[in-house]
Amino acid sequence: MADYRLGIDFGGTKIEIAVLDRSGALVLRERVPNPGIYQDAVIAVRDFVFDVEARLNAAPFQNKSSGKSTTSLGIGIPGAISPETGLVKNANATWLNHQPFGKDLDTALQRQVRVENDANCFALSEASDGAGAGQRVVFGVILGTGMGGGIVCEGKVIGGRHSIAGEWGHMPLPWLRKEEFPLPRCFCGNEGCLERYLCGASLAQDWKGVGHRNTAGIEQAAAEGDTDAARALDRYVDKLSRACAMIINFLDPDMIVLGGGVSNLSSLYERVPPLLQRHVITPTCTTPIVQNMHGDSSGVRGAAWLWPVDAGVTS
Incomplete structure (x- = not known):
């Protein structure tokens, strides 16, 4: 089976997911409403990811020796994770501030999730395979x-x-x-x-x-x-x-x-x-x-690129 890279653009009103194959080609792109309540939003992300992985018949990325098809997951947010506290800061979706979003996602999804500022995800997308490639x-x-x-x-x-x-x-x-x-x-x-x-x-x-x-x-x-x-x-x-x-x-x-x-x-x-x-x-x-180059899909694509190219490769 093919390996997939999942990216999520976590916006104030919507949660968008994109799936890239190992070549960077877009396989799937969907969105659901963001409930705007912290605990409900964590659950919404979890359920969305599990649903997409089930449809792809792909297992979550845990390590390179799992022997299974794998998916890595990156998430772009309108803020940043503080290195000092592990809590979200500077989010214009203010209900997200001061929350351990990265840690809670790791727990909910039972794997390591990479969380990054959405503007950084945009820049990464365009630098990886967009206008700045x-x-x-x-x-x-x-x-x-x-x-x-x-x-x-x-x-x-x-x-x-x-x-x-x-x-x-x-x-x-x-x-x-x-x-x-x-x-x-x-x-x-x-x-x-x-x-x-x-x-x-x-x-x-x-x-x-x-x-x-x-x-x-x-x-x-x-x-x-x-x-x-x-x-x-x-x-x-x-x-x-x-x-x-x-x-x-x-x-x-x-x-x-x-x-x-x-x-x-x-x-x-x-x-x-x-x-x-x-x-x-x-x-x-x-x-x-x-x-x-990638328009309004650039941020969510960049979230998928947060893992290095060889993440989840199985032999």
């Missing part, structure tokens, strides 16, 4: 409801001492302009975080006003003469270019891959790269800024 250092960016980033070096996620490496959204917008004051307050308690400027809702509000959250149609509106749309896009491109220049100055990745709803704006890939040179401290900046 073949690049040594990839910085993956999510520009959506919130904002996050992940660093992958030579196929491995760089989590950092506190599991917060790549938390780009909670760095301040660099090279501030007078008109950008006063700084907006972020949910993290600080002011001026990149997330407050570059998430989808911020672009929508800059275009249509407070309360708007949808950026759909902004490029077409700008092309048809909507000056509010054009100016909002101009401001967004300028801020994104400064943010990317900061990444290049301290990390100098081989590629920056954009994901999330805002990444579907085609003008970003034409307009941001030429603006980098103003702030990047090198005579010529050639860092590619590209759109993701």
